[in-house]
Amino acid sequence: MPVSARFGACPRACRRIVPVLLAWLALTGQGVAAEPPQNLRATLFGAADQALAAANGQRASLLAPDSYASGAEAYRRAEEILADGGGIEAIQRNLARARDDFTEAAADAEIAGARFSAALDARADADSAEADRYAPELWRDAEETLTEAASRLARGRDKSADDRADAARGQYREAELAAIKANYLNETRSLLETADDLRARRYAPISFERASALLAEAEQALNADRYDTDRPRNLAQLAEHNAHHAIYVARLQRQIYDDDTTLEEVLLDWEGALSALADELDVPVYFDDGHEAAVKRMSEAIATLKADITFLEQAVADRDAQIASLELEVGDQSQSLARVNEALARRERQRERFERVEALFEPEQAIVLRQADGVILRLIGLNFASGSARLTDAHDAILGRVQAALAEFPEANLVIEGHTDSFGSDASNLELSQARADAVLQYLLANSPRSPADVRALGYGESQPVANNETPEGRRRNRRIDIVIYPRW
Incomplete structure (x- = not known):
């Protein structure tokens, strides 16, 4: 893609290059074979392209927007004149203007970069958090404020520029936090919206309120320290589980109300799942008065199995250690039975x-x-x-x-x-x-x-x-x- 595409120019040189080439050859006194068409643009635009690359390297479009925009406009005009077969002098005049503006923009951007370092650090953090994706409006506001600060600095309004840069720093930090929250909390928020649509506040109030409280706690933790995400992530996961549970209960309640199922069928289904687990443990369970007795018996069986496993593992480890030790000791055939x-x-x-x-x-x-x-x-x-x-x-x-x-x-x-x-x-x-x-x-x-x-x-x-x-x-x-x-x- 030609450099001009960055400024939105229409590449029409393929239709009008011959008249310009003939004019150029007439001015330079060279024959057609002396400089092919593809070299004409490089000869004309070389210095301006170098200045543009230097300006881009200093992020001049952000930190020196006025002079950069002026250079970009002159660059476009030069390309349009070239594409329309205009005069070489007009092309060179606009390219000289573009080169000077880009050079000025690069210098101004370097100064602004040092002066606005705090805002740029905040911008880098917001960019790492993908604020342009998760908080696009806040990101755009911060970008506009920073370019405004750069414009004021270029016009010599240092105090006003510093104020706007500080405002941009705050906006970037706000965008960063919003992006982090969105990354960790949006899925939970979406689940709570689904639960709310299913009237979970009425049908599953405990799970719904628990999910809402965990979500609020996760958000508070991110407000306190946006970079320590272990606890907020765990809270958000718990909130998601509770939101899913609220959705499940709400749908089940509606099925009961709509006569699609009955409470007894629901209980029998759950008891069947517990019975299957009890069968694996070889423990008979009954649900005469609910699930508490069955769960207690299974828990006791599991605790016994875990204790047995621990005992056996320790016994095996002891035996292995004893065998290894004895094997080392009997390896020496000269050792005595007493040893x-x-x-x-x-x-x-x-x-x-x-x-x-x-x-x-x-x-x-x-x-x-x-x-x-x-x-x-x-x-x-x-x-x-x-x-x-x-x-x-x-x-x-x-x-x-x-x-x-x-x-x-x-x-x-x-x-x-x-x-x-x-x-x-x-x-x-x-x-x-x-x-x-x-x-x-x-x-x-x-x-x-x-x-x-x-x-x-x-x-x-x-x-x-x-x-x-x-x-x-x-x-x-x-x-x-x-x-x-x-x-x-």
């Missing part, structure tokens, strides 16, 4: 010590895990207040049991690890996890004879989750203190 017996006895002492530590804690307080070179106390019951690293009297019970557990390993080195969920920035989560680990370290040093040289605290922030951060239970499990014990077996 093998001692190794087995040592493993038995380790197992007994591990079981004593495990027995100290209730399931909701801690999980005791064995690894190849040590033991992990995963303190799932040691919960801090939101954003806090302060230990209170409420923590004494579990920390007392921790001290009893550590007394089983008086010679061990300890690493106290702090972990958080994914909500909040990486930096703040890292700082908070370190502060919590430090608080536990100071408590243990103050209440036990252990040497500070044997204990250290590390904060890992959100980098080592043990559960899904997309669910409340998963986030609760990820907000934890792990005490890693490295015994000198």
Whole structure:
């Protein structure tokens, strides 16, 4: 596409180039073979094209709109004269004007770019958020304000130009936020509109209001920090689920009212789904008084299966570790039976010590895990207040049991690890996890004879989750203190 296409010129040179070429040859005194038609335009427009490229490189159409527009108009006129077979002097005169205007525009744009850096940074952020797609009117308003600021700067109205640039910066920030909200929240808003059309406010008021409240909370979170999108995204997803549920309930209610189905048929359908799940668990369930008893029985069965799995996994890990250790030890044919017996006895002492530590804690307080070179106390019951690293009297019970557990390993080195969920920035989560680990370290040093040289605290922030951060239970499990014990077996 020729450069002139940027200015909307109509390429008619193919019809009228011969008269202009003959005039050019007459002026230069050259024959037709000396300069073919395709070189004529390059010869005439070369300097103006270079000036145009330099102006575009400085974003002059945005930052020096007046001189850029003047140059563009002169450039168009030159192309029109060329296309119409006009005189060479008129073409050269307009191209000289275009070159000068583009050169001036490039210089003015460079100055404006430095002076309006804050507005341009805001524009870049809005562009990254696709504000031209998600908030087109706000984007256009900001663009117009910035070009107005550039025009005033070129006319020497510095104070007025700065005021307009500051206004443009605010408009770009507004467009950026609107685009981020649209990107994360528009789908939920659309679902709520569908639910409203189905009269979900009447037929499914709880789900509808819950979805509306979650949407409002997500928007408030974006207003507070538009760049921390983990929590707003999670809230928006929850709002979508509730909106879908409101739509489902509203449609079901209308089917009942229209006699397309009955309440009994709906209940039997749901009970059938629960019965199928209960069959997989090999648990008989009945719905004499509703679903509560059936759900309770299935939950108990699932809890039992999970406990069995955990026990078996630990047993397999223990056996594998024992086998691996014994294989290494018997690899040396010269070792004596006494050494093998001692190794087995040592493993038995380790197992007994591990079981004593495990027995100290209730399931909701801690999980005791064995690894190849040590033991992990995963303190799932040691919960801090939101954003806090302060230990209170409420923590004494579990920390007392921790001290009893550590007394089983008086010679061990300890690493106290702090972990958080994914909500909040990486930096703040890292700082908070370190502060919590430090608080536990100071408590243990103050209440036990252990040497500070044997204990250290590390904060890992959100980098080592043990559960899904997309669910409340998963986030609760990820907000934890792990005490890693490295015994000198």
